[in-house]
Amino acid sequence: MHSVEISLGDRSYPIVIGSRIFPDGLPLLADIRSTTAVVVSNTTVARLHLAGWTAFLATVYPQVRVLELPDGEEFKNGNSLDRIFTALLEWGCDRKTVLFALGGGVIGDVTGFAAATYMRGIAFVQIPTTLLAQVDSSVGGKTAINHRLGKNMIGAFYQPRLVICDLEMLATLPQRELSAGLAEVIKYGPIADMALMDWLEASLDAVLAKDRGALAHVVRRSCEIKAWVVGQDEKETGLRAILNFGHTFAHAIEAGMGYGVWLHGEAVAAGMVMAAELSRRLGLVDGFFVQRLTTLIQRAGLPVRGPVINAADNAGRYLDLMRVDKKSEAGEIRFVVIDGPGKAALRTASDALVREVIGACCG
Amino acid sequence: MHSVEISLGDRSYPIVIGSRIFPDGLPLLADIRSTTAVVVSNTTVARLHLAGWTAFLATVYPQVRVLELPDGEEFKNGNSLDRIFTALLEWGCDRKTVLFALGGGVIGDVTGFAAATYMRGIAFVQIPTTLLAQVDSSVGGKTAINHRLGKNMIGAFYQPRLVICDLEMLATLPQRELSAGLAEVIKYGPIADMALMDWLEASLDAVLAKDRGALAHVVRRSCEIKAWVVGQDEKETGLRAILNFGHTFAHAIEAGMGYGVWLHGEAVAAGMVMAAELSRRLGLVDGFFVQRLTTLIQRAGLPVRGPVINAADNAGRYLDLMRVDKKSEAGEIRFVVIDGPGKAALRTASDALVREVIGACCG
Structure with missing residues (x-):
């Protein structure tokens, strides 16, 4: 397991890279404890990886909720964002809730933007499941959704608290x-x-x-x-x-x-x-x-x-x-x-x- | 004319308080020059105050655009936000565009949140036209829209570059x-x-x-x-x-x-x-x-x-x-x-x- 630090003062965080990082890596979540974790994923990734991750998270968070979005760039929009907000509000999620983005760039960008703006900002963790997300989109705090008049036009700079790059997840990547x-x-x-x-x-x-x-x-x-x-x-x-x-x-x-x-x-x-x-x-x-x-x-x-x-x-x-x-x-x-x-x-x-x-x- | 400073490091800004601040106060905009200013207001405030402000702004910004939203708390929502985004994109507004919020708390909150998230953040100026906005909502960088499941649930901390509290505008306030x-x-x-x-x-x-x-x-x-x-x-x-x-x-x-x-x-x-x-x-x-x-x-x-x-x-x-x-x-x-x-x-x-x-x- 290797760690790369993003140095941004009080917004600094580590990118952890390795194979089968959990359960050994659970101490990584020590600073991000809460009563509730919400995992946002897409249907494709969820089928492959969700059960394992929610099992790990359930050992740290008393309540683990899951929201599955449809898979695809065409769902990186305001509708998906509103689905996340609605779920968080219906579940009574407060400002201590931790959002986990389990998926590729689309899931990371939408979930990150939801974290940036739900109650003016809650903690989030990136678990990128594609090579593209591991080497680029999950790192650096750019979050966004597309507008029908332009890609990534609406968004925020908002840093995650942790990025977990588990190479095993790339085994199932097309x-x-x-x-x-x-x-x-x-x-x-x-x-x-x-x-x-x-x-x-x-x-x-x-x-x-x-x-x-x-x-x-x-x-x-x-x-x-x-x-x-x-x-x-x-x-x-x-x-x-x-x-x-x-x-x-x-x-x-x-x-x-x-x-x-x-x-x-x-x-x-x-x-x-x-x-x-x-x-x-x-x-x-x-x-x-x-x-x-x-x-x-x-x-x-x-x-x-x-x-x-x-x-x-x-x-x-x-x-x-x-x-x-x-x-x-x-x-x-x-x-x-x-x-x-x-x-x-x-x-x-x-x-x-x-x-x-x-x-x-x-x- | 009196100035109160909000001290937040590189996000510090002044609140200027006075009567008939413009045109004398135009130098206040010296650090926020751009080719384009976009004024977001509501129909009620626009009828009373818009002509004067756009005339002032036109002496600083080569292009001044105006977007009028309907008046009322019930319009502090995602639809109004999207109307702002759509207008900005249709007008070809870039990251140097400066947004002006001319109105009360609703206009300030929605416009501020639009500024926080359009292209991940552009400059904005608050011109509060109600007492409530002058003493509270335009100061401090809280921006938000309502969600149908809760008030101010979606938003960001995003500081304006300047707040202009012109007491003359309160003359027309009910x-x-x-x-x-x-x-x-x-x-x-x-x-x-x-x-x-x-x-x-x-x-x-x-x-x-x-x-x-x-x-x-x-x-x-x-x-x-x-x-x-x-x-x-x-x-x-x-x-x-x-x-x-x-x-x-x-x-x-x-x-x-x-x-x-x-x-x-x-x-x-x-x-x-x-x-x-x-x-x-x-x-x-x-x-x-x-x-x-x-x-x-x-x-x-x-x-x-x-x-x-x-x-x-x-x-x-x-x-x-x-x-x-x-x-x-x-x-x-x-x-x-x-x-x-x-x-x-x-x-x-x-x-x-x-x-x-x-x-x-x-x-």
């Missing part, structure tokens, strides 16, 4: 979702740590085969990098934006295709190739680097070309969607580009150049 | 609302400052006649006391709870009658008499103090007896509603009581005693 998670792992290389990229190129087969040692390295190193970034810029006033490498294009893909058609990680994969190509055309990296990244993404079982989201004016549609992205200011799109391998920067680019990139990288 | 605001002013006496209670007893007629000097004293002293409390306990882990004197009973009255039937301040008025009577029966204050407080509340044009909210078992209904109040823990109701004039404390009380108080103080 291969497509494993690959989607790898997109966020691959991301950390170009923006911060080329040694991780080297390691991935050498060890990708072991990761794809779910070798526990390889997974442990992937999760630990990803969390360390994210902890380092978030510890310096919790609320994304600067540095933290580099974690969005590939995400500006990805959000356009997700919105343009309809949420849930492409997995988030798949959209990020294609988005990273587009962002790398933009970096090349800005003169920041060479074609060899773009090819190297593209090859790694492809080997991970991920798409390396963006979809056509509008037959008449594909680039125009991408641009429209990217302009309403949260990172945009006054309609100006700020792209995370690679300013030499292992280093990210924020740049704007002319519409003409972005159109070239989209033309070269889509369809 | 007398019933002025009285409702006075309930929260009267509250500060028993819990923290008996000198304010003495002053109110001597000067209540001038306040009710909207004498600007008297109003200035009332708003300033109330904000100073609230600033002192909030500065020590922003997130209500302890001391801040004393500001809820009378509110546990009041929330039961509002929920039991249906939100909006009694004004919040009216419910607090009757609730303070009930909390004072509870304090007396706990042996903490004498009957003379309860009578003195009751007389002042009555002189302010406020109810001193609670309503009957259930003909069959009135006290039982009060107790049920108070048990789901946010201040409750594990079903145990924590009352703010007066532990001698000018000093508040948190206490539990037996159901039997609370039933006695409700029997003596309602109907």
Whole structure:
């Protein structure tokens, strides 16, 4: 069992990484005792993992309640949020109630936002069950729901009290979702740590085969990098934006295709190739680097070309969607580009150049 | 023009109190410049005050947008919140947009919560137009909406960047609302400052006649006391709870009658008499103090007896509603009581005693 600390003053917390963490890890909950624990999960994850976790939690919390939401990005919305609030109120949950998010990014984001806003904030614990959630979405305190006019538009910065990354849960993860998670792992290389990229190129087969040692390295190193970034810029006033490498294009893909058609990680994969190509055309990296990244993404079982989201004016549609992205200011799109391998920067680019990139990288 | 500072580290901000603060006060907005200001108001306030404020704001912000919500506590809900989000997204508002809440407590609470959660937080400014909002709800960063199962159940602690209390706006305030605001002013006496209670007893007629000097004293002293409390306990882990004197009973009255039937301040008025009577029966204050407080509340044009909210078992209904109040823990109701004039404390009380108080103080 390994622990990575997120250092944010009185909002600091550990990410615990290991295999079969409970029941040995029950002392981790010592500081978060309460009469009631509420586990929010989705129907898919619940079938696989819920019984075990509620049994562990019942040894610490006198009352353990469970709320199952339907599975899918399309349920990351105000309706699911209200279902959580209604359940908490009907169960008489007070400000000492502890919320557990048992699931992937959707469950973590919705549950985290519910915790941030129920009675103006209650304690919550992330138990991410997908690789993507373990290496990215459950770490750093970003919570959100989608609005019908934009992804992740409504949310809060709200830190969990604890994140439990149990690698055993990845055993039941479909291969497509494993690959989607790898997109966020691959991301950390170009923006911060080329040694991780080297390691991935050498060890990708072991990761794809779910070798526990390889997974442990992937999760630990990803969390360390994210902890380092978030510890310096919790609320994304600067540095933290580099974690969005590939995400500006990805959000356009997700919105343009309809949420849930492409997995988030798949959209990020294609988005990273587009962002790398933009970096090349800005003169920041060479074609060899773009090819190297593209090859790694492809080997991970991920798409390396963006979809056509509008037959008449594909680039125009991408641009429209990217302009309403949260990172945009006054309609100006700020792209995370690679300013030499292992280093990210924020740049704007002319519409003409972005159109070239989209033309070269889509369809 | 007078300024009271809320001291919360990098979330500190001033409350500016005066008459006809703008246009002279425009430099106050120097640190909150942006391309776009969005003013959220209600139809009643908008008719009286909107044109003047948008004209001032247009001299600072190139783009000033306005969203009018219907007037009333019954609109302090998720629908109004979504109307704000939808407008912000349709207008292409980014994270630099500044939200202005022009209205009473409902507008301030909903707009503040929208600011707390739109794109995970944007800047906002409170321009409270009621006495209640100027002395209480706009100060201290509590934002919320009601859930159909409970008042203020969904919200966030989120501080404004500036609060502008313009006393001229109280000129158009209906007398019933002025009285409702006075309930929260009267509250500060028993819990923290008996000198304010003495002053109110001597000067209540001038306040009710909207004498600007008297109003200035009332708003300033109330904000100073609230600033002192909030500065020590922003997130209500302890001391801040004393500001809820009378509110546990009041929330039961509002929920039991249906939100909006009694004004919040009216419910607090009757609730303070009930909390004072509870304090007396706990042996903490004498009957003379309860009578003195009751007389002042009555002189302010406020109810001193609670309503009957259930003909069959009135006290039982009060107790049920108070048990789901946010201040409750594990079903145990924590009352703010007066532990001698000018000093508040948190206490539990037996159901039997609370039933006695409700029997003596309602109907």
